[in-house]
Amino acid sequence: xxxxxxxxxxxxxxxxxxxxxxxxxxxxxxxxxxxxxxxxxxxxxxxxxxxxxxxxxxxxxxxxxxxxxxxxxxxxxxxxxxxxxxxxxxxxxxxxxxxxxxxxxxxxxxxxxxxxxxxxxxxxxxxxxxxxxxxxxxxxxxxxxxxxxxxxxxxxxxxxxxxxxxxxxxxxxxxxxxxxxxxxxxxxxxxxxxxxxxxxxxxxxxxxxxxxxxxxxxxxxxxxxxxxxxxxxxxxxxxxxxxxxxxxxxxxxxxxxxxxxxxxxxxxxxxxxxxxxxxxxxxxxxxxxxxxxxxxxxxxxxxxxxxxxxxxxxxxxxxxxxxxxxxxxxxxxxxxxxxxxxxxxxxxxxxxxxxxxxxxxxxxxxxxxxxxxxxxxxxxxxxxxxxxxxxxxxxxxxxxx
Numbered sequence: 001x002x003x004x005x006x007x008x009x010x011x012x013x014x015x016x017x018x019x020x021x022x023x024x025x026x027x028x029x030x031x032x033x034x035x036x037x038x039x040x041x042x043x044x045x046x047x048x049x050x051x052x053x054x055x056x057x058x059x060x061x062x063x064x065x066x067x068x069x070x071x072x073x074x075x076x077x078x079x080x081x082x083x084x085x086x087x088x089x090x091x092x093x094x095x096x097x098x099x100x101x102x103x104x105x106x107x108x109x110x111x112x113x114x115x116x117x118x119x120x121x122x123x124x125x126x127x128x129x130x131x132x133x134x135x136x137x138x139x140x141x142x143x144x145x146x147x148x149x150x151x152x153x154x155x156x157x158x159x160x161x162x163x164x165x166x167x168x169x170x171x172x173x174x175x176x177x178x179x180x181x182x183x184x185x186x187x188x189x190x191x192x193x194x195x196x197x198x199x200x201x202x203x204x205x206x207x208x209x210x211x212x213x214x215x216x217x218x219x220x221x222x223x224x225x226x227x228x229x230x231x232x233x234x235x236x237x238x239x240x241x242x243x244x245x246x247x248x249x250x251x252x253x254x255x256x257x258x259x260x261x262x263x264x265x266x267x268x269x270x271x272x273x274x275x276x277x278x279x280x281x282x283x284x285x286x287x288x289x290x291x292x293x294x295x296x297x298x299x300x301x302x303x304x305x306x307x308x309x310x311x312x313x314x315x316x317x318x319x320x321x322x323x324x325x326x327x328x329x330x331x332x333x334x335x336x337x338x339x340x341x342x343x344x345x346x347x348x349x350x351x352x353x354x355x356x357x358x359x360x361x362x363x364x365x366x367x368x369x370x371x372x373x374x375x376x377x378x379x380x381x382x383x384x385x386x387x388x389x390x391x392x393x394x395x396x397x398x399x400x401x
Contacts, residue, residue, distance in 0.1 A: 001098045001347070003352060004349075005348075006372055008224045008225075008346070010339060011227075011345045012343065019131065023223055041173075044178050044179070044183075045184045047178065047183075048211075048364050052186070052204070053202065055185065056194055059195060060268040062150065063195060065117070065195075066092075067117055068095045068192070069098060069121070070095065070120075070121045071098045071121070071132050072123035072124060073129050075180025075184075076124060077097050077123065077252055078184075078248070078255055079185075079189035080097070081248045082248040082251070083193050083359060084192075084284065085244075086195075086359050090197075091196045093195075093197065095363060096118075100131070101131050101134060108133075114191065118148065119195065121151075121152070121191065121192055122152070124153050124160050124174075125154055125183075128158055133159060134161070145169070146168040151163070151164045151171050152171075152173075161306075172187050173187070174188060181255050181259055181284060182256075182383055185203060185363060202357050203359060203360035203363075204346060205360070206358075210364070211364060214323075221369060222372045225373045228268070229268070229330075229377055233292065234268060235269060235290075235293065236271050236293045236294075237270050237293070238270075238293050238294070239253060239271065240296065240297050241272070241274055241298040241299075242275045243299055243329055245354060247299045250272050252363075256366060260381040261373060261379065261382045263385075264379055266377055268294070273309070275328075276331045282298070285337075288384055293344075295346070296347060297332065297335070297349070298350075299332060299349075300354060301350060306323055306324075307322065308324065308327075323332060336348075
């Protein structure tokens with residue numbers, strides 16, 4: 001198995017006043033709604049299917065670019081950023097993400113003098129995302145051309161589509177029924193992946209088998225997460241990442257959980273924590289502070305190809321025949337031992353290797369899990385009304401000034 005996702009440990013059943021039977025019945029009904037061989041329905045789960053393909057022929061002419069600049073907000077870029085972080089070691093191109101209104105980042109890219117050698121991928125589902133349009137406006141006139149740009153947006157009249165039509169830029173349809181945070185296995189994530197030089201069809205190769213083989217695990221974790229979210233005992237979920245390759249995946253999860261489940265006074269606050277660095281800043285609170293947190297321990301199994309040369313006489317036994325990865329593993333296991341001693345709830349997500357198929361598995365698992373948890377919490381996991389409200393208020397303020 002490429003990935004190992006464990007059940008939750010140290011959950012105290014007395015914390016939950018919610019009965020199992022009602023949740024189990026609803027879960028079984030919901031699971032029937034998800035058809036993993038989706039030729040019948042238009043929904044996000046279609047993207048798991050190997051038959052959901054992107055047209056790579058129209059993209060071949062863009063493969064020549066060594067530099068790619070991806071412009072978008074939230075789910076428009078977070079999936080591609082996670083893919084790039086996972087597989088950066090095998091990607092032979094330089095990828096830059098413009099995902100916030102940061103003037104210094106724009107200047108940094110401009111100073112590299114790569115603008116005229118770059119492919120631009122501009123992504124906005126609505127085609128009206130204020131920050132994305134602002135970033136496009138920040139470049140000099142004439143930068144975006146038919147020969148160096150791709151736009152992914154809905155097939156309707158919007159600002160971005162009109163911008164593309166005026167310049168004869170290739171427009172790829174962002175499916176209306178696929179929200180940004182669920183779009184990583186659609187055109188939104190797979191087109192950047194293809195142009196990074198990755199095997200896009202391998203992302204879907206083992207998804208259905210993985211989900212079916214792990215259906216009992218999925219059931220237990222969804223039921224536990226529903227109870228965790230519905231009780232008032234827990235306030236946050238902490239992603240402890242012990243591998244830098246997984247940090248951007250944790251960022252992707254943060255949006256998935258926050259926007260899908262944070263509604264009607266419900267939901268957990270996702271906290272991103274980089275380990276072992278945060279052993280020296282946050283660990284005291286995690287172990288000895290309020291017991292209102294659930295932990296996800298993210299790691300990648302690695303072999304130590306390079307041993308540390310010990311320069312400290314008193315530390316010979318500690319460093320002898322050990323590499324960095326063995327030291328990190330010892331730190332992770334020490335934390336888990338503390339969690340078990342203190343009965344702090346956690347689960348482990350371990351990638352046995354990083355390749356396209358294992359990444360597809362982990363993305364799809366969390367999408368399905370989050371969808372089912374949302375439904376069991378009686379909330380809509382696909383909308384984000386609070387976000388839309390702030391967007392509208394922002395627009396009104398700009399129109400007044």
